Amino acid sequence: xxxxxxxxxxxxxxxxxxxxxxxxxxxxxxxxxxxxxxxxxxxxxxxxxxxxxxxxxxxxxxxxxxxxxxxxxxxxxxxxxxxxxxxxxxxxxxxxxxxxxxxxxxxxxxxxxxxxxxxxxxxxxxxxxxxxxxxxxxxxxxxxxxxxxxxxxxxxxxxxxxxxxxxxxxxxxxxxxxxx
Amino acid sequence: xxxxxxxxxxxxxxxxxxxxxxxxxxxxxxxxxxxxxxxxxxxxxxxxxxxxxxxxxxxxxxxxxxxxxxxxxxxxxxxxxxxxxxxxxxxxxxxxxxxxxxxxxxxxxxxxxxxxxxxxxxxxxxxxxxxxxxxxxxxxxxxxxxxxxxxxxxxxxxxxxxxxxxxxxxxxxxxxxxxxxxxxxxxxxxxxxxxxxxxxxxxxxxxxxxxxxxxxxxxxxxxxxxxxxxxxxxxxxxxxxxxxxxxxxxxxxxxxxxxxxxxxxxxxxxxxxxxxxxxxxxxxxxxxxxxxxxxxxxxxxxxxxxxxxxxxxxxxxxxxxxxxxxxxxxxxxxxxxxxxxxxxxxxxxxxxxxxxxxxxxxxxxxxxxxxxxxxxxxxxxxxxxxxxxxxxxxxxxxxxxxxxxxxxxxxxxxxxxxxxxxx
Numbered sequence: 001x002x003x004x005x006x007x008x009x010x011x012x013x014x015x016x017x018x019x020x021x022x023x024x025x026x027x028x029x030x031x032x033x034x035x036x037x038x039x040x041x042x043x044x045x046x047x048x049x050x051x052x053x054x055x056x057x058x059x060x061x062x063x064x065x066x067x068x069x070x071x072x073x074x075x076x077x078x079x080x081x082x083x084x085x086x087x088x089x090x091x092x093x094x095x096x097x098x099x100x101x102x103x104x105x106x107x108x109x110x111x112x113x114x115x116x117x118x119x120x121x122x123x124x125x126x127x128x129x130x131x132x133x134x135x136x137x138x139x140x141x142x143x144x145x146x147x148x149x150x151x152x153x154x155x156x157x158x159x160x161x162x163x164x165x166x167x168x169x170x171x172x173x174x175x176x177x178x179x180x
Numbered sequence: 181x182x183x184x185x186x187x188x189x190x191x192x193x194x195x196x197x198x199x200x201x202x203x204x205x206x207x208x209x210x211x212x213x214x215x216x217x218x219x220x221x222x223x224x225x226x227x228x229x230x231x232x233x234x235x236x237x238x239x240x241x242x243x244x245x246x247x248x249x250x251x252x253x254x255x256x257x258x259x260x261x262x263x264x265x266x267x268x269x270x271x272x273x274x275x276x277x278x279x280x281x282x283x284x285x286x287x288x289x290x291x292x293x294x295x296x297x298x299x300x301x302x303x304x305x306x307x308x309x310x311x312x313x314x315x316x317x318x319x320x321x322x323x324x325x326x327x328x329x330x331x332x333x334x335x336x337x338x339x340x341x342x343x344x345x346x347x348x349x350x351x352x353x354x355x356x357x358x359x360x361x362x363x364x365x366x367x368x369x370x371x372x373x374x375x376x377x378x379x380x381x382x383x384x385x386x387x388x389x390x391x392x393x394x395x396x397x398x399x400x401x402x403x404x405x406x407x408x409x410x411x412x413x414x415x416x417x418x419x420x421x422x423x424x425x426x427x428x429x430x431x432x433x434x435x436x437x438x439x440x441x442x443x444x445x446x447x448x449x450x451x452x453x454x455x456x457x458x459x460x461x462x463x464x465x466x467x468x469x470x471x472x473x474x475x476x477x478x479x480x481x482x483x484x485x486x487x488x489x490x491x492x493x494x495x496x497x498x499x500x501x502x503x504x505x506x507x508x509x510x511x512x513x514x515x516x517x518x519x520x521x522x523x524x525x526x527x528x529x530x531x532x533x534x535x536x537x538x539x540x541x542x543x544x545x546x547x548x549x550x551x552x553x554x555x556x557x558x559x560x561x562x563x564x565x566x567x568x569x570x571x572x573x574x575x576x577x578x579x580x581x582x583x584x585x586x587x588x589x590x591x592x593x594x595x596x597x598x599x600x601x602x603x
Binding site for chain 1 (some may be wrong): 356371434
């Protein structure tokens with residue numbers, strides 16, 4: 001178990017990370033129980049812990065499987081169908097496994113004006129993948145992202161929980177080297 | 181002061197003074213810089229008195245709509261019959277806007293102090309800081325700051341021995357633009373899809389968890405401590421009568437010095453773009469500017485001599501929005517840029533209202549067709565028709581958001597559409 005977290009932080013843990021700690025039953029180990037209990041303590045309704053728990057599942061396993069959704073539904077007295085309706089609404093919950101380095105290239109308007117499309121193409125070329133697929137070695141998935149909120153630092157690229165800013169196509173190989 | 185560049189204008193900086201200074205991130209460093217000096221004073225004030233100061237200061241919501249903050253607070257019940265909530269909207273996701281992230285990552289304690297004072301004013305006992313999911317590095321900084329605030333007795337039970345309790349929770353989203361709309365934010369916070377709801381009921385009557393709630397933007401709340409400390413008249417020395425104070429401008433696109441700059445309200449848009457940001461790089465001319473984030477009407481290079489206030493930008497036929505100019509130089513393909521904007525709104529429509537779900541998607545597809553050279557002149561009429569259908573007919577303003585840039589681009593750059601169609 002990681003260091004105990006403050007209850008105020010139970011709903012804000014980064015959930016797109018490289019170092020996974022896979023777990024089959026989310027709420028049977030001490031960490032899962034602790035996270036659930038702390039998240040629940042912050043809201044007057046159980047349902048409000050849903051996003052934090054979807055994030056927790058992804059933090060541990062790298063994606064949110066049907067089994068995870070069922071376990072979360074059980075823990076929060078919700079139906080699996082409802083949990084699925086919420087999980088699929090939000091783009092950041094991966095409904096399939098992704099590469100260890102999940103690379104999101106912002107191609108929205110401000111980045112688009114500053115070579116974002118070229119940066120995106122270069123990431124695909126260098127990783128030998130098509131958009132959204134996992135590279136053969138399991139290392140990379142590259143997708144286009146809608147505005148990452150770093151418009152003055154175009155092109156913005158997010159790799160897991162890190163931002164790379166002012167990225168030009170030529171810098172792509174060096175960024176990939178740094179990730180390894 | 182700005183970030184990452186500074187500028188030469190004579191401006192007193194209020195919010196951005198410590199941008200770029202690592203020291204401001206920790207509680208210890210922040211206190212040395214004078215932080216948390218206002219909270220004890222606010223704790224001695226009646227909640228109504230805090231609201232009055234903010235009302236007199238003329239502070240207006242920095243999330244885009246410009247609604248008077250003090251007035252919003254005064255809608256909250258004076259005699260609570262149960263819990264009240266404050267939501268800090270840190271879901272910054274309007275394309276072009278990246279100002280709140282600078283507050284989150286450089287002066288998190290300023291935001292927390294603002295949240296607590298605001299919570300005191302609206303008699304809230306829990307503050308939820310809703311940060312967009314992608315902002316992991318910044319939500320981590322805010323979370324660390326909240327934990328420090330708890331440990332130092334600024335948050336939690338019996339704050340600074342005053343007998344007043346107020347919790348603060350950082351809650352992160354997961355990639356939904358519409359969670360930045362206040363009712364969408366509350367839907368999301370309650371564990372739902374971030375679907376906006378029809379008002380009334382207004383948040384001050386029945387908001388998150390069915391209780392009276394105020395939703396304020398990051399930049400708005402960060403301005404609160406200094407207003408309460410220094411007074412309304414002090415704050416009014418900057419800006420105009422109707423739009424007082426300073427504003428964070430975040431400028432992107434084809435600029436020599438893109439970045440976030442704190443400037444007094446009322447500065448001319450052209451001065452922001454040419455003097456502060458250095459105009460377009462490589463000696464190019466500017467073709468168009470979307471001044472307030474991607475959901476505002478485009479202005480041509482000849483229309484930039486307008487006052488940077490809520491009123492001034494409306495008079496110029498656009499909106500101040502989040503003060504996030506997106507600048508396009510003379511080589512920009514307007515149809516392509518507009519297609520990219522429409523694609524964003526098509527992706528982010530929550531799907532509840534037909535006009536928005538279908539309208540944004542068809543807009544993007546039509547623009548793509550014209551961009552590929554496969555359009556017809558009747559497509560322009562269809563786009564205008566879509567503008568009609570998407571205006572004022574939906575639960576929230578997302579559909580309207582695509583209409584403003586779309587209609588203005590059709591009106592002002594029709595020749596570019598026609599050239600692509602005829603070639």
